[in-house]
Amino acid sequence: MATAGLKVVEAPPEHRSRRKRPRHNRPPIPLRPLHRIWRRTIDEIDMVRVDLPVRRLQPRLSGIVACQISDFHLDRDEDVLRLEQAVRSINRQRPEFVFLTGDYFSGPATMRYYLDPFRRALAELNPAVGVFAIPGNHDHWSSISLIAEALRAAGARILANEHQTVRVRGERLAIVGIDDLWSRRAEPARAFHGLTSEDCTIVLAHNPDTALYTRHLAPGVMLCGHTHGGVVRIPFYGSVINSILRIGKQYYAGLNRYGEFYIYTNRGLGTFWLRIRINCRPEISRFRLNPLAEDQLPHEPPPPREYRRHRRRSHILMERVSRRGRA
C-alpha cells in the first residue's frame, strides 16, 4: 500500500462557512469558544487537491480536472448551506466532471423535507462533460427512486450497476457506477458489462469494500465515500475508530493503492447521527488525472482483509439508527 500525490491545501477564506446563527441558538458565554471550534470542524470545507493516478488513461487526457463530493447527509438547513457552498467552490474549479458518491440523505423523513433544496443546489453544477452519481446505503434506506428522480432533474446521470462512455479531447473514457454494497445491490460485473480490458474506467462505488469484488475487473481508479474519513483522526495514526471496512481502515480516507489500482476515499460533506469531526474536515476532492505508469508500479499484492467483530456491530447500529429516522 502506498499513498502518493495527496496534497491537503488549506481552504481559502471563500470555502469557509461564516453563517450568522440566530442569537437564541447561541450557547452560554463560557461555552462559546468551544462551540466555535466545534462549528469550524464540521462546517469548514477543505479543497483537497490530488494528482490521481489512473490506469490506461490516454496521455491526451492527462491533466483533466474532476471534482468529487459525497455523504451530504442533508438533515438540517446548515447541511444544505454547506452543499450550496461546495457547489460554488466546485464551479470555480471549472472541472470536466463532477462525481457524487452517495448518502445524500440520512433517512426518509429528512429526505422528503430536503429533496427540493438538494435538487436546486445540484442543478447549479456546471462541469464541461457531466455530473455522475451513484446511490449510497442511506439512499436505499430513504427512497432511491425519489432521489434518482431529483438527481436526474438536476442534470446528473445516475449510474447503478451501469456505465457510460464519454469522449473527452477525442479519447474514450468510461464512467462506471456500482450500486451500494451494504444494501446488497452491488453488481460490479453488470456495471462493467460491454467494456473491454483496453477501456480506461473511472469507477464510482460508495463503499471502499466494493474494491474486494471489483479487483478482477481491473478498474482504472475507484472513487468512494461512506466512511466520513473515520470521523476522528490523529496525525500519523489515522482514525481512532475501529474498522467498519473489511478492506482495511487505511482506506477510510485519501489516496491508497490496492493491488494494481488506486482507491480514493472522500471524507464527505456532512455528518451522521453524532455531529462530530475531529481533525477530519468536510472535503471537496479536486482531482487532476494522470496516467498510471504500470510498468513502473512494483508488484504489490492487496493487503489482507480485516475481520473484526466490531464491523458487524457497527453495521447493525447504523441500521437501527436509520430505522428510527424512518419512524
Ligand SMILES: [Fe+2]
Ligand atoms: Fe454510507
